[in-house]
Amino acid sequence: MAQERLDKIIASMGRYSRREVKQLVREGQVLVDGRIAGSAEEKYDPETAEILVAGVHLGYRRYTYVMLHKPSGFLSATEDGHGETVLDLLPKEYRKMGLFPVGRLDKDTEGLLLLTNDGELAHDLLSPKKHVDKVYYARVSGMLTQEDRDAFAAGMVLDDGLICREAGLEILSAGTESEALVTLHEGKFHQIKRMLAFRGKPVLYLKRLQMGSLTLDKNLEKGAFRLLSEKEIAQISHRQNVQ
Secondary structure, three states: OOOEEHHHHHHOOOOOOHHHHHHHHHOOOEEEOOEEOOOOOOEEOOOOOOEEEOOEEOOOOOOOEEEEEEOOOOEOOOOOOOOOEHHHHOOHHHHOOOOEEOOOOOOOOEEEEEEEOOHHHHHHHHOHHHOOOEEEEEEEEOOOOHHHHHHHHHOEEOOOOOEEOOOEEEEEEOOOEEEEEEEEOOOOOOHHHHHHHHOOOOEEEEEEEEEOOEEOOOOOOOOOEEEOOHHHHHHHHOOOOOO
């Protein structure tokens, strides 16, 4: 990997600003490969240099991948002047890493949300050409039927002209309120809600369970997060050299 300035490397991990890093260097609290750093402008390969800041190993990661169990009431955005965003659920140091949500969930939709600062991966996961399936649990008003499942499987054109590709609808229960798993092969605005409303079964609750090979961790409470494992990163990115 190309060499980068020491202050940039340390600041990229979110705990310190570049100004704070420069002060720490002046105080002799930054060690690189066992020696005290002489300047914040020194350049190193962040993936091979051993960096200690105030006695703590930096633990450099080129990219960060966060699985969040999004609760209702938060916007899938990096900033908004009218409400809390999913970044407000993360610690301060994570909010300095340049993380952004991969795709979006509606404010009232819960479930799996991936946040990263890896733009290439985000593009791959969201590109229609990649066909990354997304699976949702939906509870609706009204009885879901075989006709609804067939309509999803065939694709549909909504009243407003929106063309929806074929999608999966697995009915889990049927009654005055019904439950189903919906699998989308695309991700248009409010698509599941619009498709089910078109079928006369408005959504009461919606939760994303899966995105490609990435499945929501059942141990994550609403509003909680964790870093992806090496195995999960490799599975969603098809790259073996990420950290």
